[in-house]
Amino acid sequence: MAKRMAFFLLFLVAAFAASFAAPTTAQAQNSPLLIKLGEARAKKSLIAFPPLQFLGTPGAGSNYQAVGTELFNVIMNDLSVSSYFQFLPQSAFLEDTAKTGLRPAPADPKGFSFQSWSQIGADFLIRGAFSVAGKDVELEIYLYHVPKANLVFGKKYKGTTNTIRQIAHTFSNDVLEQLTGEKGPFLSRLVVASDRGGGQWREIYTMDWDAANPERISSHKSIAMSPAWSWDGKKIAYTAAVQRRRGAPRNHDMFLYDVASGKRSLLSFRQGMNSGASFDPDGKSMYLTVSQGNSPDIYKMSLNGDLELRMTKGPNGAMNVEPNVSRDGSKIAFSSDRSGRTMIFSMNASGGDVKRLTQAGQFNASPSWSPDGKKIAFAGFESNHFDIFVMNADGTGMIRLTKATKPNGREANNEDPSFSPDGRFVMYTSDRTGKNQIYISTVDGSEERRVTNDNFNYYKARWSPNLD
Secondary structure, X not given: OHHHHXXXXXXXXXXXXXXXXXXXXXXXXXXXOOOOHHHHOOOOEEEEOOOOEXXXXXXXXXXXXXXXXXXXXXXXXXXXXXXXXXEOOHHHOOOOOOOOOOOEOOOOOOXXXXXXXXXXXXXXXXXXXEEEEOOEEEEEEEEEEOOOOEEEEEEEEEEEHHHHHHHHHHHHHHHHHHHHOOOOOOOOEEEEEEOOOOOOOEEEEEEEOOOOOOEEOOOOOOEEEEEEEOOXXXXXXXXEEEOOOOOOOOEEEEEEEEOOOOOEEEEEOOOOEEEXXXXXXXXXXXXXXXXXXXXXXXXXXXXXXXXXXXXXXXXXXXXXXXEEEOOOOOXXXXXXXXXXXXXXXXXXXXXXXXXXXXXXXXXXXXXXXXXXXXXXXXXXXXXXXXXXXXXXXXXXXXXXXXXXXXXXXXXXXXXXXXXXOOOOEEEEEEOOOOOOEEEEEEOOOOOEEEOOOOOOOEEEEEEOOOOO
């Protein structure tokens, strides 16, 4: 993990240092945003993305074709998932893009014609080329606004063959930021519990947001669960059922993992349950559920393991679990059966002003705040299955995001929501295929995509902050 992060940081320095204004007749604009977020849901922008050109002469053993294919496919997937674009088929192109330049005519005698793209209805055009020299990779790429014949931006991104995906993800993020004013989530990562290591165990894994580059970070040969990111993406907390000494029962202890060093430390090992971590944005403490042989309650704990504040106390032996803190640190959402059925509640950061947010359903669990603190996603159980819902922070305006069936026709379970760092998507797990796989949905439920596509099971997936 540390080596990979080092490559990534070197790439970022090179990529952004190489940003430039392209010398073309179509000059970059500091104009109003070209995609307005509300309108994008009603009508997607048509975008043309010809294959990337290769600059240079292939050497012996060159892997340039694989490099170009991966750059193209990652960008295509990112921008498709964004839900803002509809890609024009290459069969509709009027130009031979292998024979025209990256910049428009007449400034470039071999340049492309904006008219060729406006005739097929393109709103945006991406033109790019790449080169490979040993392990060094460079991507030169431009985004154009076709109706105005304007350059939106052009950049060179430099990295290595180990950072091809990061180069592509960075360009995709830049596209969204330039067009909408908000950066995309494509450099973020996931942390999740999974049985992908084989056997009956569940370990903790990190992976890119699109499930590429999975890395196992725990090795307990046990059941590890409920991972959580710190707000700066530098630490991960999780719980594992561990046996401290031979013959002793397993206890649910909480561990803290440092992403850069790969070091793991035991954080909370009180007898009973130590689970459900949610980091305070101050970077000094977290919230978690501790049972200590009694009904579980929520505590605030420092990152050296000292309990600082008991947030809940029943009432009447009630269960209070799954704390999730808002980005500004002012509110905690949690689930509790204090009302009889388990429902979603909120309280302030000192444990006061407790409010019940959900009223319906048999069982509501796993609350997750949106980054702007305006919405909460949760899993609601009714008619013998879970679905994902999103509501306003005060419990109003509830909508259902999921509804799926298994191959046998029964309703599938959709659980454990987590917002993307830009707030545009909600991630969750679903057993609709027979295995617990990861899916994402737009926050309004209009589009859904499958993220993992294998025969493993995934539990409690959590989206990191943006890591750029």
